[in-house]
Amino acid sequence: MNCNVFDPVDLPCGRTIENRLVKASMYEHMANFSGGPPNEFHYGLYSEWAKHGWGMILTGNVQISPQHLTLGRDIVVPPTLNAEDLKPFEKLAKVIHGAVDGTRSLAIMQLSHAGRQSANFIGGRPPFIPPLAPSSVRVGAGHAENRGRGTISDLTFHTLFQVPTEMTTLDILNVQSSFVRGALLAYKSGFDGVQIHAAHGYLLAQFMNPKSNIRNDEYSVAPENVTRMLSEIVKAIRQVVQTTFIIGIKINSADYVTSGSTEEASLEGERRVLDHIRTIASWGIVDFIEISGGDYEKPGKGALTRSTTQTLWHAAFFARFSRTVMKDLHRSPVPVSSVPLILLTGGLRSYSHLQNAMMSKHTDLLGIGRGAVLCPDLPKILRLQLQNSKSSSTWADRPFAREPEALFRASRWVPSVKLIGAGVSTAWYTTRMRDIAISQIQNPSREPPPADYNRGGLIALFKMWAWFDSRTALIWSLGIFLVPVIMTKVFYQH
Structure with missing residues (x-):
């Protein structure tokens, strides 16, 4: 079975990825409360991935602002970059590079700012101090898909999410310099690169979205301004x-097109995102673009409450869109050597999916999130299967691993809050990552424990949030029953 999944590929900057398999970014929930540096749990988790030959390994989101966290236990860029501050990040980079089979994974630090999606209680600010955003538009305000979502859901949104404070020009400059500091942190600590998070409704996505950006200055969503915030950050880093x-x-x-859109609206959304990707490619300084989907307002591919029709719609759009992007970039006036690679993340659950995506030229790189949690050794497994298989066999169509069906059962306990089902899912995978980390801490030579499919979604939710010490128990208990609503898409594997 011929396929180029394990072929190397060069990035525009000159670096080589040894194969096309990318461990996509996922939120680990392992740092200290109120954020902090990576610790032994991160080292344990990433050491397992590093053993098995992933071409590139992306970290979970590293927040550039300690006042704009997602679920509290975020890794955070330190305010200074002295030798002591760099040590835990240097160790994480070294762990990711520590392959045992001769394949050296590229280590990429994902940099993020949650903007208006940084919640109360766990967002790193005193209670009810609003976050910063491009405009004073609350999460969920005015979005058609949220109308009629129910009293409980409305109350949860209003309790968790403040009306944000519109950013001043000084605020914008401070955020830009923080992204640059994050990139310098990655560079100085030995990472091979960074990924700038402009997806899933986070701050940089908010600047490019007319739902969340109603500014009238040079950072508006007017065509000449819409990517200005992102471009100034990327150019400053370079x-x-x-x-x-x-x-x-x-x-x-999915920020541009919703499942309920008319055909005309869908085409307009596709045109807008293509324009943004073309613009990013035209800078000639970006190495790869990951195409993803979903945010807190409309979780899309990550929501367990979606209908079959919605699922099929998203899948069809995603495949068609990725193919369109690939064709468009290679017809652009940008020199071939400077065209960024496309990383497609979401729905790649079997070898056949990987093969079809590559052979159909939907993507250059294959992003795998949940599959990497269920099967950390996936690259090694695929290599062995390809070597041992003399002809096309049924294994190619089998999912990499069984996905936890218990998550679907949990959502019936909270039917009025649309997003909690996705939060329960996140909790299950988060506790699975913690199991892997603890296993590697105890014995690095041991295989990680098998996935616990008897762990229900609500039990996983409890275990995720019960992992704290007595000094912070009172503060965190205030928000522990509210946080699931913002847990969808926090670790971004789709």
């Missing part, structure tokens, strides 16, 4: 790192 330092961007196709 000026302070070596030319071989990798810069990637994560962009969100």
Whole structure:
């Protein structure tokens, strides 16, 4: 069975990815409360992935602002970059590079700012201090898919999410410099590159979305301004790192097109996101663009409450859109050597999916999130199967691993809050990652434990949030029953 999944590929900056398999970014929920540096749990988890030959490994989101966290236990860029601050990040980079089979995975740090999606209680700010955003538009305000969502859901949104404070020009400059500091952190600590998170409704996506950005200045969503915030960050980073330092961007196709859109609206949304991708490619300084989907307002591919029709619609749009992007970029006036690679993340659950995506030229790189949690050794398994298989066999169509069906049962307990089902899912995978980390801490040579499919979604939710010490128990108990609503898409594997 011929396929180029394990063929190397060169990035525009000159670095080589040894194969096309990418461990996509996922939120780990392992740092200290109120954010902090990576610790032994991160080292344990990433050491397992590093053993098995992933071409590139992306970290979970590293927040550039300690006042704009997602679920509290985020890794955070330190305010200074002295030798002591760099040590835990240097160790994480070394762990990711520590392959045992001769394949050295590229280590990419994902940099993020949650903007208006940084919640109360766990967002790193005193209670009810609003976050910063492009405009003072609350999460969920005015969105058609949220109308009639129910009293409980409305109350949860209003309790968790403040009306944000509109950013001043000084605020914008401060955020830009923080992204640059994050890139310097990655560069100085030995990472091979960074991925700038401009997806899933986070701050940089908010600047490019007319739902959340109603500014009238040079950072508006007018065509000449819509990517200005992102471009100024990327260009500033490129000026302070070596030319071989990798810069990637994560962009969100579902921010532009919704499942309820008319055909005309869908085409308009596709045109807008294509324009943004063309613009990013035209800069000639970006190495890869990850195409993803979903945000807190409309979880899309990550929501367990979606209908079959919605699922099929998203799948059809996603495949068609990725193919369109690939064709469009290679017809652009950008020199071939400077065209960013496309990383497709979402729905790649079997070898046949990987093969079809590559052979149909839907993507250059294959992003795998949940599959990487269920099967950390997936690249090794695929290599062995390809070597041992003399002809096309049924294994190619089998899912990499069984996905936890118990998550679907949990959602009936909270039917009025549309997003909690996705939060329960996140909790299950988060506790699975913690199991892997603890196993590797205890014995690095041991195989990680098998996935616990008897762990129900609500039990996983409890275990995720019960992992704290007595000094912070009172503060965190205030928000523990509210947080599931914002847990969808936090670790971005789709």
